[in-house]
Amino acid sequence: MIEITDATVLTRLRDFLATAALPDDGRLPPERELAQSLEVGRAALRKALATLQSEGVVWRHVGKGTFTGERPIDTVADINAMVQRTNPLEVMGARIAFEPEVARCAALHATAGQVAEMRSCMLKAQQAPTWRQYEQWDNRLHRTIGEASQNSLLLGLLDTLNAVRRAVTWGRLRDTPLRPPADHHSFEEHARIVAAIADRDGAGAADAMRRHLRSVESHMRDRL
Amino acid sequence: MIEITDATVLTRLRDFLATAALPDDGRLPPERELAQSLEVGRAALRKALATLQSEGVVWRHVGKGTFTGERPIDTVADINAMVQRTNPLEVMGARIAFEPEVARCAALHATAGQVAEMRSCMLKAQQAPTWRQYEQWDNRLHRTIGEASQNSLLLGLLDTLNAVRRAVTWGRLRDTPLRPPADHHSFEEHARIVAAIADRDGAGAADAMRRHLRSVESHMRDRL
DNA sequence: AACCAAAACCAATTCGAAATTGGTTTAGGC
DNA sequence: GCCTAAACCAATTTCGAATTGGTTTTGGTT
The missing domain is CATH 1.20.120.530 (GntR ligand-binding domain-like)
Structure with a gap:
């Protein structure tokens, strides 16, 4: 397995985001699936996702998924x-x-x-x-x-x-x-x-x- | 089976409401169960419930149940x-x-x-x-x-x-x-x-x- | 010993079938 | 014709399995 750098993973992820046809809610494929299709490991992908999350490019929530954009305030007017x-x-x-x-x-x-x-x-x-x-x-x-x-x-x-x-x-x-x-x-x-x-x-x-x-x-x- | 009048059913129902320990949300037992415990038929109970509903004493919703009081406005702040x-x-x-x-x-x-x-x-x-x-x-x-x-x-x-x-x-x-x-x-x-x-x-x-x-x-x- | 990748495990959420509940219709008895 | 019970229907809830992100463990390589 050729060593893939963090920068490469990040680039692939950004490319994916720039070209993928996502559903209306901006939901990305599950991490395990996305790691496979980008041909990177899940841990490396998670590292790249963490970077993008800190930039406000994506947000993630256990059990829900990963989405483009800023995390909405939890005001499901509860x-x-x-x-x-x-x-x-x-x-x-x-x-x-x-x-x-x-x-x-x-x-x-x-x-x-x-x-x-x-x-x-x-x-x-x-x-x-x-x-x-x-x-x-x-x-x-x-x-x-x-x-x-x-x-x-x-x-x-x-x-x-x-x-x-x-x-x-x-x-x-x-x-x-x-x-x-x-x-x-x-x-x-x-x-x-x-x-x-x-x-x-x-x-x-x-x-x-x-x-x-x-x-x-x-x-x-x-x-x- | 002794004939039970509508008025009797209504009285039993009012007595039940006046004495029963209901949960916080005011939910009554399911119709089938309540009819049994009041020893009336379900159809007769439904008639009495309809009367109380028209008086604003109870409200009913398919699939949810029967509750005391007025039907809340649907402001499940959606x-x-x-x-x-x-x-x-x-x-x-x-x-x-x-x-x-x-x-x-x-x-x-x-x-x-x-x-x-x-x-x-x-x-x-x-x-x-x-x-x-x-x-x-x-x-x-x-x-x-x-x-x-x-x-x-x-x-x-x-x-x-x-x-x-x-x-x-x-x-x-x-x-x-x-x-x-x-x-x-x-x-x-x-x-x-x-x-x-x-x-x-x-x-x-x-x-x-x-x-x-x-x-x-x-x-x-x-x-x- | 340190690092990395994969696998395993954990917590939060979703999903879908079964069960429940009110509403209505049907069947049968009087 | 009327009433009762049973059956059926539509709306909602319940709950276990599956899914998804988060973390830890395991095993291999350097």
């Missing part, structure tokens, strides 16, 4: 991982940071139909006979505001945030009054948010949402 | 779905809405170590010999800002946003100059953001980040 890592106060903090900006975008982009739906959700929340149904309409209202931003990515992030929020607060049954009291603070706060959005007042909508969420946060702290 | 639905302009819009608020939180919560890391990333981005390495340090800088918010959920949402962003812009290789020019606009903008964060100036940090992203957006539009 909701369960987020739920394990966070807590109710963080959730409130994230909501206070994020949702006013969603409301701001909604004020600039909402359709008349969406504003009408916000009003409908708001009224139904007020008339809800049980807490559970109140929360259904509350959720519907907040999501309609996200839809009204006309930005599917913002909506996706809002949905992610809400999924985490529900999981974090899961099991917290309200064994208190059957339904929200008539003077439930959120009613007036919802009305202010929706009015600002209807008025196309971005700053007003963001401010009203921020006040609403700080109010929710304050009530939440009272219950701890 | 990054691929987000990528399919969005576009570069939406990504920029979402960044402009979201990242200034992350910077604001970072200004209030960053540790000295994190500020030092931001500075390091900033300098390394400036000195990067290739666009690829510039982008690595740029990404690192933005993520450190997210970490500095000390809110794992905000960081999770930022990571999600960045994963979508990379997927949406994937394949856009920079075949232009080998490295960023010395007067690349982002350098000064990065410096302003980091300075505001170090100064604990939340509004200043948010404003600097917003300006930076609007600048990026503007350059992006110039390239379309």
Whole structure:
């Protein structure tokens, strides 16, 4: 067996990468297979791959394979991982940071139909006979505001945030009054948010949402 | 076999729900098993379950099972779905809405170590010999800002946003100059953001980040 | 003794068939 | 005609085998 230098292996690998027809996800053949087809040993190939990985040309993962390009951040938006890592106060903090900006975008982009739906959700929340149904309409209202931003990515992030929020607060049954009291603070706060959005007042909508969420946060702290 | 009325089945089911020790995810036993233990037929049980489902008491899904409570919104934050639905302009819009608020939180919560890391990333981005390495340090800088918010959920949402962003812009290789020019606009903008964060100036940090992203957006539009 | 290549082993992940679960239809009894 | 049980179908989960990268061991050569 003629001795093959590290440089030769690296050159063959680069040539391979420059010419091979790879699948869409940029996945290379398995090391054992690639070593064979390049006529080099697996250990030498692994050395060359390590070099390319340090240059950001490829990335490798046990059990998955070897891929061209930079290693993606592991954000397979894993909701369960987020739920394990966070807590109710963080959730409130994230909501206070994020949702006013969603409301701001909604004020600039909402359709008349969406504003009408916000009003409908708001009224139904007020008339809800049980807490559970109140929360259904509350959720519907907040999501309609996200839809009204006309930005599917913002909506996706809002949905992610809400999924985490529900999981974090899961099991917290309200064994208190059957339904929200008539003077439930959120009613007036919802009305202010929706009015600002209807008025196309971005700053007003963001401010009203921020006040609403700080109010929710304050009530939440009272219950701890 | 004594005839069992629908009302009886429903009562037994409600009693079961009121007393059973269910797993954390609220999953009920499989229909066939539950029918047996309640001593009712499966068809009758299914009828009762349908009633409870219409009341929002339980939800059912083929292949998964039957669970207490409301059916969760399908927000298994699916990054691929987000990528399919969005576009570069939406990504920029979402960044402009979201990242200034992350910077604001970072200004209030960053540790000295994190500020030092931001500075390091900033300098390394400036000195990067290739666009690829510039982008690595740029990404690192933005993520450190997210970490500095000390809110794992905000960081999770930022990571999600960045994963979508990379997927949406994937394949856009920079075949232009080998490295960023010395007067690349982002350098000064990065410096302003980091300075505001170090100064604990939340509004200043948010404003600097917003300006930076609007600048990026503007350059992006110039390239379309 | 040092080095290298191949083989063996280990940990993480994927794959696919079988099993499970809700949804629907069919068959048989009253 | 109605009801019940059984059979069938579609969606999902489960689990062992296979695959893939990472590391160690073995054996040969210098």
